[in-house]
Amino acid sequence: MEVTSFRTHGLGDQTYLLTHEGKGVLVDPQRDIDRFLNAVAQHDVDLRFVLETHLHNDYVSGGEQAALRSGAELVLPAAAAAAYRHTPAFHLEEIGSGGLTIRPLHTPGHTPEHTSYLVFIEGEPVALFSGGSLLVASAGRPDLLGPERARSLARLQHLSVRRLAALPPAVALYPTHGEGSFCTVAGVGRLTSTVGEELKTNPLLALADAEEFADRLLAEPMPIPAFYRHVGPANILGVPPMPLVRVREVDEPVAGTHVVDIRPRRTQALGMLPGSYGIELDDDFGSWAGWLLPYAEPITLVAEPGQDVAEAVTQLARIGIDTVQGVVRDLGPHAGQTYELAGLDDFVERLTQPDAQVLDVRMPEEREQTRLEGAVERFLPDLFAGGVPGELDQARPVLVACASGRRAAIAAGFLAREGYRPIALTGAGVPEVAAALGKPERA
Template identity: 75%
Template structure:
């Protein structure tokens, strides 16, 4: 047996390719399937199965298209009831190929239909693909389908975790969700494990009482990205093939010809954005989590025009957008001329601390509630970055005075600066550091 994992850091997910004696099994593939099929071709194996553990909430799946491209058998949980051809996986009903057996294990909790897959080679159990059920030192969160169902799913998750924990200790645990995913209930660490390691170290497996387990799982839920609501329906009905990743080059004048509601998305480095960006544009510099922030902050499926530097490759941001089903990029503008009239200031920790000494200073903390609970900046007005879109700028912030903006590293603060600037505020962004650094500097 050989196992290849494909990490998608911005989504906090892993896709797996298991191969054995010329046959391959692909598990939970994202939409950009060429990278997986290239690995299949490199190994000269027949892709026999494509397995989906659940109807994903954080990305649109490439499972259907991977099966269509290769002739592999697409397997989904029976209760998923997807609208395209597939093999329904029923609890403990084996799916077999020569020397290779896939044993579905119904593990509801993250979603109602969630199914894990135990892999047996020549009759011996070797690995379990646990999707969003049992994770490394964590579990998949049960609240993504709304608060009304969250407690029921949390209690189901308790049974599912213990069902998987009853497998032999030496079986490899191969979850889809991991560190960086908003689908985890708590901070997952490493990406893979074994059943034995989780029995010894996963704190959730130590909670025997189901009500206490549900309380713990639901005690401090993370925010749910806005685009998640569109992923499950898309994965139920079917996802079209990836669009072309090349986009037209546009002139600044072409912006006037774009459809109503077009969003201008600036992907240049924050240092370049700070020096001048288009009024009304949203700045999200390219990084692993670019697509997640774009999907969270922009109206879903709105037409998008990118702003990039001359020579800057935009394949990565277009790919990340397509991974969450956004195929609406209409082009890229590279020369802003004299139109880049909005600006914000970037400062380091010492300068930020000096500005805080001014009694008229105002500070906006755009971190998540859980981050603020761990380390607070005294006197700061607190509003999570996406809430600037849904709730607006806090009324306490005076647009006539500069506003010091901080997060955990400067990334979200820089995004917030473009949102603030378009509403007439004067942002001063802590960059390359975060609130914890400011708090530490002020105590020394």
């Protein structure tokens, strides 16, 4: 048996291809399925099954299309009741035959229909694909479907992860959600594990009481990206195949589109098109664009000559956004929306000036760890949704900070769009600023 992992860093997720004696099983594929089907071809295996552990909220599934193109059998949790043809997975029945069989385990909690898959080779349990149930040092969060159902789902998650932890210790654990995913309760380190290792190290498995477990899962919920509410329903109804990644070159933004500048932040700072949003292209570009802009409305990209626009379009398509209308690669003399970037020393020096005002765009849980005295605090998506805080004076420069510079640069572009004079901390974050000022690390 061999398991190949496909890591999608910007979403914090993994897709898996299990192969054994010429047979293949694909688990939780994302929409851009060519990378998975190419691997199937390279392994020269017959793809027998495409398994989905649950109706994903964080990405558009490629399961249906992968099954259609490969001829594999698509297996979904029975309770998902997806609107397209599939084989329903119930609980404890055997799927497959011969030396490779799959046993679905109903493991509700992350979602009501969630199903994990235990793989047997020659009758021996060897691998568990746990989706968003038991994760490495964590568990899938139960609150994505709303606060009304969160505690009920948390109690179910308690039963589910303990059910999985009762499997043989040597069984390899392959979760879909991992570090960087907003579907996890807490950060994780390693991407895969074993059942036995989780029994020793996963703090959630030490909680025998369901209510205590639910309290822990719901104590400090992370924000939920805005695009999640669109992706989940799309995965119930089914989505069209991934479109061809071709973007026409245009001289100016297409009328009626949102302009998104994907150039490096140092280039953006020198000047962006008035009214544009700056989201530097990186692994998490699609997530931030889907979270911060109105979902699936038309977009014009601004890119440097030679910049990988196909990567930006692919990331958007993974969350169901197929609305890129064109790309501008030469801004000419029209780039007039600017902001400044500052390293740590420069930022700290400016912070001590009498007219200094600071905007902290980190998540609430990050702010609980380290705070800057007097800073206006607004999580980045809340800044986009609610507008510039009234406490900020447009006549004075605004020092913007996050944990590393990524979100600060996005916020700086937004502030510049609104007529402010932002200075974004880059290459460092609030903890480093607090240390430089001689402040304690914890609030």
